[in-house]
Amino acid sequence: MTHYGMAIDMQRCVGCNACTIACKSTNNVPEGVFWTRVHTDGGDVPDVPRETAGGLYMNYITIGCQHCENPACVKVCPVGATYRDEATGIVRQDYDKCIGCRMCMAACPYTGVRSFNWEEPKYAMDFATGDIDVPKHEKHVVEKCTFCYQRIAKGEVPACMELCPARARHWGDLDDPESDVSKALAGREYAQLLPEMGTKPSVYYLV
């Protein structure tokens, strides 16, 4: 069974937001919505360090859906609009089924990775960008990172992988020891976000 996952190298990430933009344009993500965001581990505002005894400190961590093996969101969805695709290990969201109760947003421990379309989706441009087979965005439903499901189905990699200038992202089948992601994890120390929540994320951070 394939279990897709990602490893993000925190030593390499420069916080350039290229992944944020690649994700947004590939998936035609509406204005004001971001499926992946670069968080600054530093001061109070993005891209600003904080003072420590050893000098200034700043690092970046990009956070999107963690595609958990034990997802809190899937358990609570009353209609099964969010579900874990057993064939790929990807946590998916069915816009046509979502009733907009936002139970998944309350249940997800990873603050802000799920977003709700609070109004009719608007776009910066008057034509759709990115992949033609991206599901149409809908008002009043929850959406989130899909691991670019439409690209994976065609044997491609997620958009955020392709444009990362620092080559900080590794992708592949976690169950296959020869995959890029498995090799990246094998040689390095890594962490997961909020492991104490017991959600078993499929996204790893190389530290």
Next chain:
Amino acid sequence: MTENVSTAGAVKAPSAPAKAGKGATVGIVVSAIVAAIGIALWMVQLSGGMVQTAMRNLDSWGLYITMFMFFVGLSAGGLIISSVPKAFGIKGFGGISKVAVMTSIAATVAAIGFVVVDLGQPLRVWELFAYSNLGSPLMWDIIVLMVYLILSCVYLWAQVGNEKGKVTHAALRVISVVALVCAVLVHSVTAWIFGLQQSHEMWHTALLAPWFVSSALVCGTGLVMCAAVALRAAGYLKWDQSDLVKLAKLLAVFLLVDLYFFGCDLLTEGFPAASGMAVVDMLVSGPLAPFFWGEIILSAVAVVLCVVPQLRTTPLMVVAGICAIAAIFCKRAQLLVGGFQIPNVDLPAVMTPFTVTNWEGNMAQAYAGMVYWPTPLELGIALGVVGLAFLVFFLGLKLLPLKPAEQE
């Protein structure tokens, strides 16, 4: 006897007319208008988008779910006060049994209404029955609420039937036991919507379910006290002052249990002086302090009014009832907003108008005050749903034989 029953004589006098008079009709008209305005505002929310509410991605529930919790709680008292005496075969609280159940029905209708107005896609509500995920606490709640509403109606019907001799005492007793179990379940399940989520430290406690039951008993008893006194004053029913005193004593016990649970929870959160301390700080001295201290003070006032015999006059008992209801509302608000007030990931990142209610500054500024405060549209819709509850209650008073039967 230490009960203050001096005012009983004064209000016993008027014999109630056959049907609820003008008061109920005026109530029906006013509440129908409020409900209609609420529905119009709901249409505004649906067409213009929920961007008109203050809810955002990081505080994705607001006033509607607060009011949902609150009204589920209010629905408790009526049913429990009415069914406990029947279930255990003990003396009841006078002739308010049917009116009490009517308050339950009205509050349950409002609770369901608040879930519906919170949905982004209310037209897809049928999916709840077609694609039910029976593992979801929200699904449990939908099922239990439906059963609860139907059971409350059946229970009311059985009481009326019993008075007419059509339903036997044994049957009524069985129904009241089932209703009682369902009432406890409906509060537990509502608590589990929050309490089973490991992602919010404030919610994730095994105490939440019993605590929801005790809170429900507090505000439900408060509501029945106020409703019964109002109906007595309006001449709708006769009600002995000693029964009001009995309810007041019960309210005091429920309040003390609720405060005890609160104390247990705060101690457990705070004692390790670890991450749970953030919850205690937020409540005691942080953004939610007005709601925290509001709850404590209102509860204390209500307890004092209920336990000091000299203070058990009718007006002060109404004050105690209102204080109890307001205290539980404070509790609901602090629980809901408090859950979102402490984010698990609070590192700064790009913020948009959809990220968090106060998005214009940075994360620290967004969380400096209360992370959520409702917009006028939300308040209007909430008022409309409350209007709907009053409409149901007044219609019940007007059309159903809720007055105590002669033999009681």
